Amino acid sequence: MKLILKILIGLGVVAVAASEITSATFFSGPLNRATSCTLTGNSIDELDAIKSSCNDITIENLAVPAGKTLDLTGLSDVSITFKGNISFGYAEWKGPLVLISGTNINITGERGHVFDGQGARWWDNLGSNGGVRKPRFFKIRYLHNAVVNHINFLNSPRHCFAIHNCTNITVNNVVMNTKDGDTRGGHNTDAINVKGSENVFISDTVVQNQDDCIAVRSGKNIHFSRASCSGGHGISIGSVGNRTNNLVENVYFTHCTVANSENGIRIKTVVNATGLVSGVTYDNITLSKIRDYGIVVRGDYRNMPGPTGTPSNGIPIRNVRITNVHGTVQPRGTNIYILLGEGVAQNWHWSNVSITGGRRNRTCQQLPPNTDVFCA
Numbered sequence: 001m002k003l004i005l006k007i008l009i010g011l012g013v014v015a016v017a018a019s020e021i022t023s024a025t026f027f028s029g030p031l032n033r034a035t036s037c038t039l040t041g042n043s044i045d046e047l048d049a050i051k052s053s054c055n056d057i058t059i060e061n062l063a064v065p066a067g068k069t070l071d072l073t074g075l076s077d078v079s080i081t082f083k084g085n086i087s088f089g090y091a092e093w094k095g096p097l098v099l100i101s102g103t104n105i106n107i108t109g110e111r112g113h114v115f116d117g118q119g120a121r122w123w124d125n126l127g128s129n130g131g132v133r134k135p136r137f138f139k140i141r142y143l144h145n146a147v148v149n150h151i152n153f154l155n156s157p158r159h160c161f162a163i164h165n166c167t168n169i170t171v172n173n174v175v176m177n178t179k180d181g182d183t184r185g186g187h188n189t190d191a192i193n194v195k196g197s198e199n200v201f202i203s204d205t206v207v208q209n210q211d212d213c214i215a216v217r218s219g220k221n222i223h224f225s226r227a228s229c230s231g232g233h234g235i236s237i238g239s240v241g242n243r244t245n246n247l248v249e250n251v252y253f254t255h256c257t258v259a260n261s262e263n264g265i266r267i268k269t270v271v272n273a274t275g276l277v278s279g280v281t282y283d284n285i286t287l288s289k290i291r292d293y294g295i296v297v298r299g300d301y302r303n304m305p306g307p308t309g310t311p312s313n314g315i316p317i318r319n320v321r322i323t324n325v326h327g328t329v330q331p332r333g334t335n336i337y338i339l340l341g342e343g344v345a346q347n348w349h350w351s352n353v354s355i356t357g358g359r360r361n362r363t364c365q366q367l368p369p370n371t372d373v374f375c376a
């Protein structure tokens with residue numbers, strides 16, 4: 001395919017270069033206007049040139065080569081639009097397939113676009129715990145003052161959308177459809193995970209996957225609202241502990257539904273680790289057909305070979321507000337389970353909480369004193 005690099009200056013179009021493998025279209029206006037460029041097909045080699053000269057970047061039907069990151073780092077005052085099918089070659093590596101960093105960035109997906117991870121090429125039921133090495137999908141890191149709107153992800157190889165070391169981020173209308181993983185071996189396909197970030201506002205997310213719908217591991221002032229979560233492990237804080245940053249402050253989960261998932265609401269801290277969880281609100285959460293736990297807060301977490309059953313007390317869990325939470329757990333599950341070390345739970349307030357259906361009663365340990373928290 002012969003592709004042409006065009007520059008459009010004012011109203012004139014000038015073809016300036018031709019190449020066997022690249023294609024980019026530059027629309028350049030007066031200095032104070034946006035310079036628009038398109039990256040498409042197999043033209044990833046044009047990306048550096050586009051990043052240094054364009055502030056309105058469209059990425060359309062791009063085929064990212066195996067083992068390579070679509071590197072949108074180091075940008076400022078740029079708007080990025082995704083169109084068509086963004087696809088990725090197969091390689092066994094850690095990824096991420098897409099990485100974005102910078103300041104003042106608008107990221108938008110056009111109707112009908114998709115990031116197709118084609119995760120089934122890697123899935124082996126082992127996720128990030130073994131088997132072939134699977135790439136992380138989409139990561140924003142050191143991104144500040146950015147809006148991410150209308151992005152569609154299909155079949156993530158493993159963790160889908162990471163928000164690490166970011167500030168002032170709004171994420172609206174993101175769809176993460178990894179439903180195929182239910183029957184084809186998807187595992188650890190966490191939808192969103194947040195670390196070391198501040199002022200993050202995520203709303204109207206639709207998730208079908210096989211792990212956490214969101215996992216907040218560290219960060220401050222994180223809001224997650226109007227999500228629909230299905231098939232995964234629920235809306236989670238943690239695991240907290242045993243990382244470089246073990247501080248979670250002021251997290252708000254509101255107006256969400258969690259269906260057909262292992263857990264509804266979960267807070268988990270790593271056994272024998274230190275850190276702090278302070279200020280967690282779950283308000284207006286509807287659960288349905290939860291398999292293991294409707295609400296679970298435990299301080300005995302260990303990834304492999306699983307929780308120890310003996311919680312420790314190095315990570316206080318303070319100021320937990322759970323209100324207007326109702327729904328159903330499957331008969332083999334437990335409605336509410338709390339397993340914490342002495343003195344860990346401080347200042348909890350629960351109201352209008354009603355979880356029913358689970359018949360596997362488990363003894364709660366160290367419920368917070370003098371509060372309305374119950375276990376049944």
Ligand SMILES: *[C@@H]1O[C@H](CO)[C@@H](O)[C@H](O)[C@H]1NC(C)=O
Nearest residue numbers: 076077078079104105106147
């Ligand atoms: C991002 O979008 C906002 C709101 O539409 C606009 O004010 C701002 O100029 C845009 N920023 C960039 C870098 O395009």
Ligand SMILES: *[C@@H]1O[C@H](CO)[C@@H](O)[C@H](O)[C@H]1NC(C)=O
Nearest residue numbers: 063085086087088114116154
């Ligand atoms: C996206 O493109 C890849 C590579 O051509 C293709 O295999 C895949 O089926 C496409 N996905 C969609 C959803 O069209």
Ligand SMILES: *[C@@H]1O[C@H](CO)[C@@H](O)[C@H](O)[C@H]1NC(C)=O
Nearest residue numbers: 103143144145166167168199
């Ligand atoms: C985040 O937003 C606040 C309030 O608008 C602003 O003061 C702060 O500088 C922003 N942070 C960064 C890293 O830009």
Ligand SMILES: *[C@@H]1O[C@H](CO)[C@@H](O)[C@H](O)[C@H]1NC(C)=O
Nearest residue numbers: 164165195196197218244245
């Ligand atoms: C990025 O986040 C990690 C983990 O939260 C933290 O250890 C690191 O200090 C952060 N880096 C910066 C520059 O904030």
Ligand SMILES: *[C@@H]1O[C@H](CO)[C@@H](O)[C@H](O)[C@H]1NC(C)=O
Nearest residue numbers: 226254255256257284285286
């Ligand atoms: C509760 O959340 C649902 C979405 O799950 C929303 O439709 C409803 O309006 C919310 N109710 C209130 C009182 O905010």
Ligand SMILES: *[C@@H]1O[C@H](CO)[C@@H](O)[C@H](O)[C@H]1NC(C)=O
Nearest residue numbers: 271272273301302308310312
């Ligand atoms: C946690 O610490 C206790 C007391 O030191 C120890 O007995 C236990 O084995 C530790 N647990 C893990 C998983 O390391």
Ligand SMILES: *[C@@H]1O[C@H](CO)[C@@H](O)[C@H](O)[C@H]1NC(C)=O
Nearest residue numbers: 242270271272301302303304
């Ligand atoms: C702490 O992290 C290390 C390194 O990732 C891991 O090997 C260890 O199992 C973790 N400890 C617990 C209790 O999860």
Ligand SMILES: *[C@@H]1O[C@H](CO)[C@@H](O)[C@H](O)[C@H]1NC(C)=O
Nearest residue numbers: 284285286323324325326352
């Ligand atoms: C209890 O919570 C449900 C939503 O989970 C809400 O519809 C209902 O109005 C709440 N009741 C009270 C008394 O706040």
Ligand SMILES: *[C@@H]1O[C@H](CO)[C@@H](O)[C@H](O)[C@H]1NC(C)=O
Nearest residue numbers: 335358359360361362375376
């Ligand atoms: C579990 O507890 C509930 C409420 O106390 C009780 O009705 C039910 O019989 C118990 N289930 C089992 C299996 O013990």
